[in-house]
Amino acid sequence: MSNLPIFDVAGSAMNAQSVRLSTIASNLANADSVSGNPDAVYRAKQPVFRAEGVPGDPSLSGVNVVEVRESDAAPLKRYEPGHPLADAQGYVYAPAVDPVAQMVDLISASRSYQANVEVFNSAKELAMATLNMGR
Amino acid sequence: MSDFLGIHGTALALREQRLQLLSANLANADTPGFQAQDLDFTSALQAALQPNAAVGDAIDGAAQGARYARASSQPSLDGNTVDGEREHALFAQAALEYRASLNFVESKVRTMLTAITGQ
Numbered sequence: 621m622s623n624l625p626i627f628d629v630a631g632s633a634m635n636a637q638s639v640r641l642s643t644i645a646s647n648l649a650n651a652d653s654v655s656g657n658p659d660a661v662y663r664a665k666q667p668v669f670r671a672e673g674v675p676g677d678p679s680l681s682g683v684n685v686v687e688v689r690e691s692d693a694a695p696l697k698r699y700e701p702g703h704p705l706a707d708a709q710g711y712v713y714a715p716a717v718d719p720v721a722q723m724v725d726l727i728s729a730s731r732s733y734q735a736n737v738e739v740f741n742s743a744k745e746l747a748m749a750t751l752n753m754g755r
Numbered sequence: 756m757s758d759f760l761g762i763h764g765t766a767l768a769l770r771e772q773r774l775q776l777l778s779a780n781l782a783n784a785d786t787p788g789f790q791a792q793d794l795d796f797t798s799a800l801q802a803a804l805q806p807n808a809a810v811g812d813a814i815d816g817a818a819q820g821a822r823y824a825r826a827s828s829q830p831s832l833d834g835n836t837v838d839g840e841r842e843h844a845l846f847a848q849a850a851l852e853y854r855a856s857l858n859f860v861e862s863k864v865r866t867m868l869t870a871i872t873g874q
Contacts, residue, residue: 626771626778633782640785669786671779679819681779683786732784735843739778742850746774749857750767754864 624747625676630740632674632682637733639667639685644726651717654698656707662715664691691716759867763859765803765814769796770853772818777846780837787833791842795821 643665650662667688671681693716701710773794783789799821803813827836 626775629775629778629782637785669783671783671786671789677775680775681783681786681789681792683782728785731839735781735784735839739781739846742846743774743778746850746853746857749854753857753861754868 624743625674625680626743627740628674628676629680629682630736630743632672632684633736634733634740636667636669636683636685637729637736639688640729641726641733643667643688644722644729647715647717648719648722648726650715651719651722652714654703654705654712654714656705656712658695658697658713661695661713662717664693664715664717665689666691760860760863762800762804763856763863766800767853767856767860768814769794769799769803769818770849770856772799772814774846774849774853776822777842777849780842781839781846784835784837784839784842787835789835789837790824791827791837792822793825793845794818795823 647664653662655661665688668686670684670686672684674680674682695713696716698712698714699710700706700712703712706712773796776792776794780789780791780793799817802817802820805813825836828838828841
């Protein structure tokens with residue numbers, strides 16, 4: 621193995637998946653962050669992935685997080701006049717976060733992360749075996 | 756020395772190239788529009804063993820030439836053609852094949868070491 625671009629590939633994927641995991645954590649944590657002003661409500665975030673050549677070998681595709689996009693879904697309007705944050709008409713606004721969809725995304729992201737850790741470990745094992753050749 | 760290792764040195768390098776491609780597929784399992792790539796090992800090995808090719812470039816060139824986009828068994832909405840489980844299985848198999856090639860090279864090296872040290 622020459623300059624080991626396989627580690628760059630698996631590493632970039634692990635990084636991208638961990639960005640995805642943290643945006644999901646942020647979305648779930650803020651699912652109940654209500655506000656009296658619809659413009660100030662938390663907006664669900666989602667990372668955008670793109671295949672990109674790795675430094676070790678530009679013809680090989682790693683993953684790059686291009687941007688973390690904020691959802692433009694309208695906040696959910698709820699009539700709760702007793703709520704301390706309610707506006708003059710008695711409405712509060714909750715972010716349009718679907719906890720079930722977020723959980724599905726979370727499982728997918730953690731599975732992908734795991735898969736790349738496995739790739740990383742097998743590549744490391746093979747590289748070590750190659751380095752120890754003849755000993 | 757490359758003559759001494761015969762086909763196995765080239766095979767080992769090409770198997771590493773295939774592992775790299777499969778790892779890129781697994782890495783991009785969630786990237787929209789990514790096309791799964793694979794390496795046709797037989798044709799890559801044949802190309803790399805052509806007598807008129809230079810040693811270092813032959814392997815890279817052969818690996819580039821034998822690349823192809825693998826079709827997906829089921830279509831996905833975002834145009835990604837990586838099958839997670841299939842990719843996993845192929846990666847495990849490719850790692851095993853790499854080990855097999857490595858064993859061949861290693862036994863050749865051991866033979867040479869025995870010949871040099873005489874023990």
